[in-house]
Amino acid sequence: MTDAPPPTFPSPGSTAEVEQGTVLSPKFDADGLVGAIVTDAASGEVLMFAWMNAEALRLSLDTGVAHFWSRSRQRIWRKGEESGNTLAIAEARVDCDQDAVWLKVTVAGAGVACHTGARSCFYRTIVSEAGAPARLARTAS
């Protein structure tokens, strides 16, 4: 990385501006993060959920490849930088209050998004029956 100034976005304005405006002004939380939902651009399946700080969001938008902020490693993380399963962004959306983004992606490499080797991180369904502890069942996809 260079010693360029940190990436910034305009601060959120009024509720009307945030919800109806045409300016991307993310509402970063106390840790400087917004949530990022990642879906498969072709199937629509939810692949993963991760976090972005301003730099990760800027890098993602500028390069078209998904970058996140790793809370455990406290650093920028280009998804797939080790596995090769990078995420090419087909479309990025932001929600009404601009504290979450939705990326529609195409997974490169082996085509799996989860570090466990599953295509999606959401590979288990919650099976709930009244009076019994919820259990998890592996899904087919």
Added chain:
Amino acid sequence: MTDAPPPTFPSPGSTAEVEQGTVLSPKFDADGLVGAIVTDAASGEVLMFAWMNAEALRLSLDTGVAHFWSRSRQRIWRKGEESGNTLAIAEARVDCDQDAVWLKVTVAGAGVACHTGARSCFYRTIVSEAGAPARLARTAS
């Protein structure tokens, strides 16, 4: 509400148990929350992103209707309790490290999930061009 004990889930065990096990043991964050991604069970469209504490997750699983934790109002929130646009849960999934859930839902009432009146909270695409500030474009859906 009654004075029943607060809902609990088993504490997360080893990484292998969390990632490969059949026990729902959510990894709540420092605020006691997990993220909840909501998609339309029919179209797959991402409708909204919200938060759940243990009680909201328990109520959602027990009733089949989505409940969240409102961070702004600091209370349990049955989505649609005022608008009528409640969310019937067709399927619930949890991700690899059990700090996010994915709900596939059918929206009741007017069929819109966003408080702005949009079907989805993600009604704007981020349009990014090198060297220019990102702007937002309203989507058709």
